Each structure stands twice: as structure tokens, then as C-alpha cells.
Amino acid sequence: MxxxxxxxxxxxxxxxxxxxxxxxxxxxxxxxxxxxxxxxxxxxxxxxxxxxxxxxxxxxxxxxxxxxxxxxxxxxxxxxxxxxxxxRKVLQQNPAESVSAPKIGKLLPKNMPAEAVSSLLDFTPESLHDIRDKAMFEVVYGCGLRLSEVTGLNMVDILSSRQLKVWGKGQKQRLLPVGNVAWEALQDWLKVRPQWLVSDFSAVFLSQRGNRLGNRQVAKRLDQLAVRQGMNTNISPHKLRHSFATHVLESSGDLRAVQELLGHANLSTTQVYTHLDFQHLARVYDKAHPRAKK
CATH class of the missing domain: 1.10.150.130 (Tyrosine recombinase, N-terminal domain)
Known part of the structure; x- marks a missing residue:
């Protein structure tokens, strides 16, 4: 408190x-x-x-x-x-309701091209840290998880049906499918996870000392991985989540499905990705249409 x-x-x-x-x-x-x-x-x-x-x-x-x-x-x-x-009947009406906030310029989510994500995640683990990190970031990108959702994952949240039970904002639960690459990486980690298990601990992703990984630790590990993989751009777990949303929308065009996968309460929150999708379509048009070429 x-x-x-x-x-x-x-x-x-x-x-x-x-x-x-x-x-x-x-x-x-x-x-x-x-x-x-x-x-x-x-x-x-x-x-x-x-x-x-x-x-x-x-x-x-x-x-x-x-x-x-x-x-x-x-x-x-x-x-x-x-x-x-x-x-609480302290006020009769909400005096802040009618006051408008200054207009905020729309910030489009930053995402990575699919090729860049592959360059980041396609590596052969050489240590327990590598095995854990590969599983962790494959799950973030493969399922579009928030940072707090991946650090909050517990063993009971991994379902045999290749699904994850995820607790999002406001403790809202959603079930997410796990793709083959992310599932295999996760299984590789679960095989060696007992080596860092100090007690009957519930967290999926552990530190070497057997503690649940925190948000800052995960972000730091991703920074280190990006440097190791020769990535020049700033990469964050949130950028992997945005990349997941953008790539799924580009391939499917199904905004409602993306909303459900991301755990957005309102469709308006997800609609920002339509701007990114339009940019993608515009680039395809410029390259492909004979009348678009200068």
C-alpha cells in the first residue's frame, strides 16, 4: 500500500x-x-x-x-x-469530465520486419541462459505477450493443448495458441529448468538463483541478445509484441482476432495497427502497380 x-x-x-x-x-x-x-x-x-x-x-x-x-x-x-x-457522494458531479486534454500526436507502435525478428531469434543456444532466453522471447513474439505477462507466467499456465493461460490487465484471463517454434523452444527450456529450481517454485522463467525473473531483467537480457546478434536498433519486449500484432494483421486482415490475441479491452486500442497495415499495403502497391511507379 x-x-x-x-x-x-x-x-x-x-x-x-x-x-x-x-x-x-x-x-x-x-x-x-x-x-x-x-x-x-x-x-x-x-x-x-x-x-x-x-x-x-x-x-x-x-x-x-x-x-x-x-x-x-x-x-x-x-x-x-x-x-x-x-x-462516495463527496462531489455531486465530476468536474473533470468536461475538461478536454491537449491533443496528443498519434504515435504509431514501433515494430520490426519479420526478417529482423528472425535475425534476432534464430540462434543456437549454448548455455542454460540461452535456452531460457530463446524460449522466453519466442513466447513473447509468438503469443504477443506483454512484459508483465511473460514474467507472470506460472507452470500451471502451460496447457497440454499447446496453449497458454495468460493473465492480462485487470486480471483478465485469455487463452493463447502457441506456435511450433515457440512451443519447441519452451519445451527445451522446461527440460533444463529443474537445474535452477531451488524449491517448488511456480514461475516458468527463473533466474540462475531460482527466483522469478523481473521485468527489468528480461528487458536487459533482450538488450544483450540484440547486441550479440548484431542488431543496431533498440529492441524491447514491447516492440516484439507490436511486431506480433503487425505481422498477424498483415497476414490475416482480421482486426478482431488481433484484439483478442493482444487482450485489448477496446477495439479502438487495436485499431492503431491498421495504420501500420496501411503503410505495408502502400509499399506493396508502390512496388507492384504499373501506374504507381515513377
């Missing part, structure tokens, strides 16, 4: 953790933005919060030269908190 001096913020944080099952990162972000908002507006209580206060907060955030994305996140945190205050 985070340290909150305001009892309403404490209750809000607890609600996000216990009822909404938000990630610790999201909870910390919301808590920080709400505390900052209270300080900037010099509020002694929340019952007097008005639309003018919220507009003043946006103005002060702009004066502090926060990015449009950061201001949007701050406003979103306050909006969720105000809705909580309405439910």
Missing part, C-alpha cells in the same frame, strides 16, 4: 488495487498525479473542487512545460478520482 496522508486518496488507491486490479505502476502514477494536483491547486478538501479548478490545473501543467501526454495522464487520473468522489 502506498503512503497517503489524504484518507480519500488512500481509499481510492485501495479500490484500484483490490477491486480494479490495476498494476502497481498505474496505481503509483494515479497517486502521484492526484497528489500533485492537490498541491498545485492548494486544496484543503475535495468537496469544493470545480471545473475552474480543473482548467487551472491544465493551465499550470502547460506552464510547467509538461508534454501533452503527461497532462492527459494527469487529467485522466483526476477524472477517475473525481468519479470515485461522486460515488
Amino acid at each position: 502506498l503512503d497517503c496522508t489524504d484518507s480519500l486518496i488512500t481509499d481510492f488507491v485501495q479500490m484500484l488495487q483490490v477491486e480494479r486490479h490495476y498494476s502497481l505502476h498505474t496505481i503509483q502514477s494515479y497517486h502521484s498525479h492526484i497528489e500533485t494536483s492537490k498541491t498545485l491547486l492548494r486544496l484543503t478538501g475535495w468537496d469544493g473542487l470545480t471545473v475552474d479548478h480543473v482548467r487551472l490545473l491544465v493551465m499550470k501543467s502547460k506552464q510547467a512545460k509538461l508534454s501533452a501526454r503527461s497532462i492527459s495522464l494527469r487529467l485522466s487520473a483526476l477524472r477517475h478520482f473525481c468519479q470515485f468522489l461522486v460515488e
